[in-house]
Amino acid sequence: MSRLAEFRKLEQTLAAQLAELEAMKGSSELQKEIEFETKLRDLLAKYGFSLRDVINLLDPQANRRAAAPVAAEKTPRRARQMRRYKNPHNGEVIETKGGNHKLLKEWKAQYGADKVESWLA
Structure with a gap:
């Protein structure tokens, strides 16, 4: 204009x-x-x-x-807990406080979210 x-x-x-x-x-x-x-x-x-x-x-x-x-x-928010996932197929370990981890997302896409959640160590 x-x-x-x-x-x-x-x-x-x-x-x-x-x-x-x-x-x-x-x-x-x-x-x-x-x-x-x-x-x-x-x-x-x-x-x-x-x-x-x-x-x-x-x-x-x-x-x-x-x-x-x-x-x-x-009031402050409660701090997120550290979660540790261990892939039984290759032994890789991921430590994350949230679900926005790149490798964790790849695992959930490949194996399914329920299966990956059962890998909590």
Whole structure:
């Protein structure tokens, strides 16, 4: 796309968004919400409260629900165990912590996954 075409496309998008913004400014619903927010913030300032205080008054458990997932993410994962496979056909030994080992994949393709898992030493 040429720079001029890209410019005109962005210009049209901007004009559409400005028209939508003007339509919203005239909306009575938006005016009511703005008025409510203004009065609420004035009331909170008058009594020295914050929005967080109001949320804690209305829903004391909200803070605990928001903090719980963060704590769950910080728990470390359990380390994988070293697994040792011994091929009975040629005596080769593989030590791996995961299933993404090249030779292990070849063995599973050749002999079958169930058979290879039985070779755990």
